[in-house]
Amino acid sequence: MDAILEVKDLHVRYGKVEAVHGISLAVAPGQIVSVIGPNGAGKSTTLNAVMGSLDTGAAAAGGVRFLGEDMMPLPLEERVLRGMCLVPETRELFGSMSVEDNLRLGAWPRKRAGERHFMDQLERVFQLFPRLRERARQDAGTLSGGERQMLALGRALMARPKLLMLDEPSLGLAPLIVKEIFHVIGELRATGVAILLIEQNARAALQLSDHAYVLETGNIALHGPAQELAHNPRVIDTYLGLG
Ligand code: ATP
Numbered sequence: 001m002d003a004i005l006e007v008k009d010l011h012v013r014y015g016k017v018e019a020v021h022g023i024s025l026a027v028a029p030g031q032i033v034s035v036i037g038p039n040g041a042g043k044s045t046t047l048n049a050v051m052g053s054l055d056t057g058a059a060a061a062g063g064v065r066f067l068g069e070d071m072m073p074l075p076l077e078e079r080v081l082r083g084m085c086l087v088p089e090t091r092e093l094f095g096s097m098s099v100e101d102n103l104r105l106g107a108w109p110r111k112r113a114g115e116r117h118f119m120d121q122l123e124r125v126f127q128l129f130p131r132l133r134e135r136a137r138q139d140a141g142t143l144s145g146g147e148r149q150m151l152a153l154g155r156a157l158m159a160r161p162k163l164l165m166l167d168e169p170s171l172g173l174a175p176l177i178v179k180e181i182f183h184v185i186g187e188l189r190a191t192g193v194a195i196l197l198i199e200q201n202a203r204a205a206l207q208l209s210d211h212a213y214v215l216e217t218g219n220i221a222l223h224g225p226a227q228e229l230a231h232n233p234r235v236i237d238t239y240l241g242l243g
Helices: 043-051 076-081 099-106 108-113 115-128 130-134 145-157 175-190 202-208 226-230 233-240
Strands: 005-014 017-027 032-036 058-066 084-087 163-167 194-199 211-216 219-225
Touching (some): 017 194, 032 202, 043 058, 043 163, 043 194, 084 145, 099 145, 115 130, 115 145, 130 145, 145 163, 175 202, 202 233, 219 226
Parallel strands (some): 032 194, 032 211, 084 163, 163 194
Antiparallel strands (some): 005 017, 005 058
């Protein structure tokens, strides 16, 4: 199967310091692919380079192809319009706007599809996250951490992306909520969206994923089917611990 996303020999530097040293990875349609690795390994940098959302002052080189098209010359907005979406670690919600208005903002790439399309998509998101329906009129700033993550995911889905990139969706959440979020991510795969997930929660990520990459200090140290990596002694020692 042809990959929906192909990253080849990606280098990213912040000023004089190179943070990502020529990594390659691929995501096939309908797959969940995770990138695990320690703090500072370059996971967020990789996602931002793919999305075109690196900080000013950072520079990416190498190949990023999405649906066969070279993304490197394209700005963030163009990549969104082609069907990529990134939910950043910071979630970036509008706290003084309602849940529904945040979702409405997420639908901007599909604005031309009209109100009917928006309502259909809103219904899909509410089915995935019934809690968001209950809180549709509540300000996003008053949501719990778990609800915020649901809203961030729901907002991304409003654009009906073909590739959803998630930066540490479990960060700062209680174990029960993490379970719920990962369950929904698993359900999303069934809707056909490809998912590139970066996680420090390696155990949960490997359980859910089809394929995984281990990123260490800007290099891919290991990769393979997620179930194989979950049984790799080095991965067990370093990332899965005893828990
Ligand atoms: P974490 O899980 O802690 O977010 P990560 O694997 O996502 O880690 P990155 O955030 O991509 O790692 O960081 C990779 C390296 O790049 C680190 O050394 C970090 O200090 C550096 N870095 C990240 N963002 C910037 C920036 N805006 N300016 C300069 N250096 C940066």
